[in-house]
Amino acid sequence: MDTDYGQWSHWINLPDGSSDWVWREEAIADLLAGHEQGALFVAGCKSNQGKFYPQFDHVVLLSAPAEVLLARVIARTNNPYGKRPEERDAILENLRVVEPLLRATATMEIDARAPIAQVVRQLERLAELRSV
Structure with a gap:
């Protein structure tokens, strides 16, 4: 969702x-x-998401370096966010300020530079572990 x-x-x-x-x-x-x-x-990713952490089996941080994130938002065609310089600046600021907070509360971190199929498999394995 x-x-x-x-x-x-x-x-x-x-x-x-x-x-x-x-x-x-x-x-x-x-x-x-x-x-x-x-x-x-x-x-x-919302400032009030921590209120719901007790209800999640896992909190996963999908991470990638700044250059990868910026290249992706510039190249995508299905969402205009990140096309303007101030939006790219906000992405960099979020990486600097917000990502460490997310990392500190995540139960797992997945390197999103991996092919999407590999990222999906890692997430699916977490769901499978829950159902065992």
Whole structure:
């Protein structure tokens, strides 16, 4: 489930006047509580995601070096994010500030430079371990 879109996330105003794109907590809680069969993979990175960590079997960080991430966002055609210089700057800032926080709370890190089929196999193995 890609939680970066639609019903899963929304903007909130913070006390300092800035805004944050966070999970809609009720929607995420319902998603997690209502899922009963098979593996559920939840994708997204939000400042309030830690509230839900106890409900996940694994928290996986998909990581890649800055040059790989920037090359990918520049080359993709299905999403305009990352085309503007300020968006690429934000990606680099997130790598510097946010990625270490994610790494510290992840139960596993997967090198996303690997071919997509290999990354998917690693994720599927985690789901298989859960069902054993």
